Amino acid sequence: MTQATVNATDPRTKVARRDAAREAVGRRQAAARARRAVATSLETSTLIGSSSAACQFLKLFSNETRLQILALLAEGEKAVHEMESLLGIRQPALSQQLAYLRAERIVTTRREGKSIYYTLTSGQARSVLDVVYKMFCQDGCRETNCAMQRVRHDADA
Numbered sequence: 001m002t003q004a005t006v007n008a009t010d011p012r013t014k015v016a017r018r019d020a021a022r023e024a025v026g027r028r029q030a031a032a033r034a035r036r037a038v039a040t041s042l043e044t045s046t047l048i049g050s051s052s053a054a055c056q057f058l059k060l061f062s063n064e065t066r067l068q069i070l071a072l073l074a075e076g077e078k079a080v081h082e083m084e085s086l087l088g089i090r091q092p093a094l095s096q097q098l099a100y101l102r103a104e105r106i107v108t109t110r111r112e113g114k115s116i117y118y119t120l121t122s123g124q125a126r127s128v129l130d131v132v133y134k135m136f137c138q139d140g141c142r143e144t145n146c147a148m149q150r151v152r153h154d155a156d157a
Contacts, residue, residue, distance in 0.1 A: 060106060061128060065089060066097045073107060073120035074129050080116050 047054070061067050068087050072078050080098070084091055098118060101107045106122045120126060 074126055077117050077119045
């Protein structure tokens with residue numbers, strides 16, 4: 001037998017080739033992880049730079065009443081008296097939350113006679129509501145008392 005034939009059939013050579021192939025795969029995977037880490041760190045640094053504004057915006061959704069109001073307004077313009085009856089809350093509490101949303105320029109108002117109508121004007125708020133709905137309500141509520149599901153059900157009735 002020639003030396004090449006002996007090397008090809010030698011179990012140690014097969015193991016060495018298998019190990020070399022695994023090392024090559026490992027190097028490719030490590031390089032891919034490094035590329036993802038660089039891309040992630042760039043995205044992370046962007047988010048870190050915007051974190052204050054993001055936190056301020058997300059505070060809009062941290063109050064159950066405001067979340068319910070935004071869910072109602074995502075379906076279209078509503079008068080204060082409509083929201084009051086749909087949400088089952090008193091007008092002073094509702095007005096306080098609506099004033100907060102107005103100050104943050106998330107909603108706009110129009111007056112018709114004695115009634116004030118509110119409209120959701122923030123596309124970003126609408127996008128967050130879509131995500132919240134998908135996370136908590138789309139495949140059946142994760143809690144039996146899901147605020148958004150209750151609001152949508154009441155609005156349909």
